[in-house]
Amino acid sequence: MDIFLQQIVNGLVLGSIYALVALGYTMVYGILGLINFAHGDIVMVAALVALTVVQLLSGSGLPPAVVIAAAMGAAMLVCIVIGVTVERVAYRPLRRAPRLAPLITAIGVSILIQYSAALVWGKQYISLPELLQPTSIAFGGAQFTDLQVYIFLLAAAVMAGLLWFIKSSRIGRAMRATEQNPDIAGLMGVDTNRIIAFTFVLGSAIGAIAGVMVVLYYGLGHYFMGFMLGLKAFTAAVLGGIGNVAGAMLGGLLLGVIESLAAGYIGDLSGGVLGSNYRDIFAFLVLIFVLVLRPSGLMGQRISDRA
Amino acid sequence: MLEVEALEVGYGGIRAVKGIGLTVRDGELVTLIGANGAGKTTTLKALSGLLRPSAGRVRYNDRDITGLPAHELVKSGIAxxxxxxxVFARxxxxxxxxxxxxxxxxPDVAADYNRAYTLFPRLAERRKQLAGTLSGGEQQMLAIARALMSRPKLLLLDEPSMGLAPLMVQKIFETIKAVAAExxxxxxxxxxxxxxxxxxxRGYVMESGMxxxxxxxxxxxxxxxxxHAYLGE
Structure with missing residues (x-):
């Protein structure tokens, strides 16, 4: 088996999930300058909602595709409601406050969502009922499953759709205008509060898709899973250049590949001292290197706002 | 068309506009002149909804619009x-x-792009370019053209000549005249x-908020x- 190719494939699948979560961080940062630390936990809620829906429907005899669609729909709905509520209740009142206040609020919201989820779902791991039997596909020395292919294709479709939406739709243009100058966007007739709320809708919905993917991919959910996933997705957003949508996609994919390659080779490199369970080190090494060497990220803004 | 009564506007405790009144009638060209810091820009920001007045009343076409946000006002025809x-640089x-x-x-929006490009051929040549790459004068043209795209009935212009070369100032003012003629x-x-x-x-002269x-x-x-004070004589 070709470890290199295998880890590239695994990394791209994992990275596409990171990329979807990273979009939520980067879009909110772009428009509000706020790092929404609760975003990872919204993804976690999506995962647990999806698990519950699958558990409820697993005995019903419905085809797996229908069960997954229902789980995804429910997860998106719940996450959109939570995302918009958090923006309205926790962040909007602090819009003109010093930057530290909303940041600390975001951490507070994150903890609130985690422990609310622990109340609803408990603190134990929840596993996915038997739903799919992924078939293996061999490809030039690497093996992957059809599930991995579907995850990657769906993530790619979501990303392409989002890029098109932001570039070409009326609301997408208003989002970019609001990001650059909310006052002037207001003068054009843009209700910037609605655009900001809509950004949370988009970020939460896309994060929910990612959450369901995690459940399908790993078959597990846990009230604390949003923490590490969120940190890594945030790292991906910083790697790509926080605030930059295409950057978040690139950063997510890159981080997934870096992490998978590192996990694949870490045993050999460290002479067997470190195992692949140390893979998380690499995401944060990447974060530190980016922050030190290139804080604006790979695709960070270079044209200044002030013309 | 526009009646302002006893308008007061402040920034964090400092009153920049201290109870002014002014009127603009339908089809009129009115100017508000004054030195730097007299409160002219603050007045326009309040009239366009970027700042909330702390006191006073603004009526537009016999409707009280005091304190409405900018995105509402532009719908009623104020730009x-x-x-x-x-301009949005990116x-x-x-x-x-x-x-x-x-x-x-x-559906007339399409025709209005053409009107904007006819009014400012320089913009037509550069339509796919980022606005941040334009010169100051071109950006001013774009800002005016952009405001006209909403088909305003009342256009508020804040220092359109600022920072521009004399030739460009002349050009901008010719355009403003053409807009008024419409x-x-x-x-x-x-x-x-x-x-x-x-x-x-007609004109109003503003000095330290009044x-x-x-x-x-x-x-x-x-x-x-x-x-003596404003024409340098």
């Missing part, structure tokens, strides 16, 4: 060309114009008092006080 132009020229037409859903009512804030008074029919003089533009141009 501001802000000080410093405020949007193309075409996208900037599209933002100007954000509130419109009617029937758009104008309230122009300018530091270049001579140009503003020559263009407009209106100290209001008269026909011709009379203001002959007024020894104005000549």
């Amino acid at each position: 501001l060309v802000p000080e410093g132009r405020g 949007l193309t020229i075409e996208e900037n114009l599209a933002m100007g037409a954000y509130i419109r859903r009617d 029937g758009v009512t104008l309230l122009l804030v300018e530091q270049n008092a001579k140009l503003a008074l020559e263009l407009c029919s 209106i100290v003089l209001a008269d026909d533009a011709d009379s203001l141009l002959r007024n020894p006080q104005v000549r």
